[in-house]
Amino acid sequence: MIVDLNVKGKRAIVIGGGTEGVRKVRGLLGQGCKIIVISNRVNRFLSDQAALGKIELVKAKLCDAKILDNYSDDNVFLVLAATNDRELNRMIVEKGRSMGAFVYAADDPEVSDFSYASIVNIEGVMQVAISTSGKSPIMARKVRIRAERVLRRIIKKADIENAKLQEFARQAARPRIKTVGERKEFLYSLIKDKRIQNLIKEDRIEDAKSATLELLQKWERKSTK
Template sequence: MIVDLNLKDKHAIVIGGGTEGVRKVNALLGQGCRITVISNRFNKYLRDQEKAGKIETVKATLKDASILDGYDSPFLVLASTDDRELNRKLCQKGREKGAFVYSVDDPPYSDFSYASVINIEGVMQVAISTSGKSPIMARQVRIRAERILRRVIKKSDIENARLQEFARNAAKPKLKTVEQRKEFLYSILYDRRIQNLIKEDKMEGAKSATLELLQEWVKKSK
């Protein structure tokens, strides 16, 4: 089962600043979470991320799980060192603190596996997973699938997704039931005026037209 976690304002700890650690940091960037990287050394990329205020780094000797003692209730603990036994100890400590844990290249000991993700403008994500059986094959299939999906998913699809978020937030306080809100959101997709504005890249106009449509739905619901 693939789950898209909401990491906003959560705390994620990555242990290890090598290649795998950098990959885990990259996967977390843009998720709106606090990222702490614990390692005995940091490459230029991680230092640059720290200078940009995107991560915090803690220099420590990676010898045992006590490096996590100073952290209360992390949401994620990603053990990315090259020592499997240490990674497992870190995961055990993370579980004791109530975190979801991941041990690199050790699916049986992890709470989840990493899917190979196609990310289109930060709006649509398509994940391909082998449930940890073969990350290499997941990546190979993702590369082939991405070429196709980037042709299939158009700019109007991305803008419609953004408009749907705007419309859903506007509708929540005005339309009482989930079913009403669902029908309203579907109606946007079939509203010729709104869809033409999206195709013409007039998103402010599309938002205004969406609010007008919402008012019509509010009147009908009374």
């Protein structure tokens, strides 16, 4: 089962700042969560991110997972163990779980609450995930690279802009059109609306939003009748 985690406003702790730890941090950056990285060795990327205030960096060599007690009041949502010490990763996972967090060990899918898929991410809006259900990360990667070429052709700029406009329209419509059925019809009508689609093609996004609000007003009148 592939799900998309919402980490906005939550806390994530990454332990181990090597290749995998950094990959995990990269995945979390820009998602609006507070990232704490604990590691005895610290590379340039991590110190730069800390200097920019993007992450909180704790330089410490751990023998066990007791350091997590420092965060027990912080409502930790995710604990990612990415050290190259299998025993330590296990201890971290157990501790994280006892704190009520979702846990992940980079070296042990069995004890992890979730795994990572190979992701094609288009403009931070559309994501396509490829997983081999734990069988072969290399094959997931290989197919992802192939899929990326095709998907970038199929998913056009207008699709991305339509997705963004739908987000705007859904928020605007929720308090103003009463039933789910009518809201659905309204949202579909935007995709078919020639004027809106032309504005999107011409990259006139603000005008497309205004046109959406005009249409919404008409629907609202119909809906309250």
